[in-house]
Amino acid sequence: KAGVTQTPRYLIKTRGQQVTLSCSPISGHRSVSWYQQTPGQGLQFLFEYFSETQRNKGNFPGRFSGRQFSNSRSEMNVSTLELGDSALYLCASSFQGNEEPQHFGDGTRLSIL
């Protein structure tokens, strides 16, 4: 069974640009959660999607958005990039997002110049 796949693995952007990251969950998993990992703030929850609906949201500005497609694949978008958005963005999937464990991808490393 394939794991969680995130693309691209690495991305370099400049301030003011926007970026879209993609996540394909484990087959059969319907919940996808996104996290931002930085040395200063650690792992912080961005949002969770289940059945194409945002079900939970973290404390991030509106520049961070996401969506989920009918095949459970998810994308997150960051607009008007800032230097502080440089981070490892991790996607995790689980069957229904309730109590079963989340399985993580290897992340997308985003660098803002």
Add this chain to the structure above:
Amino acid sequence: GEDVEQSLFLSVREGDSSVINCTYTDSSSTYLYWYKQEPGAGLQLLTYIFSNMDMKQDQRLTVLLNKKDKHLSLRIADTQTGDSAIYFCAERYNQGGKLIFGQGTELSVKP
């Protein structure tokens, strides 16, 4: 509140046992998790424990849960150099798809 605390560093000798500690604040947490992160990689699920359990053993890993003190620990028996990594504990927030993570404990295993 949402807060998970871990010590930042642990150094052990190869063959010794490692114990990584974690405290959490949400008493309604039903599941608690341990993840491992190696350089350049995502998070690998190691093990998890349901809140009505005190202990769970999985090969070299033993998880102990003291629900009264909100204290969780991960013991790695016969620690190997390949166990060097950052270990995160996490609690599930409000039964949804949000995990609250500790800062991570960097485990260094010396030969």
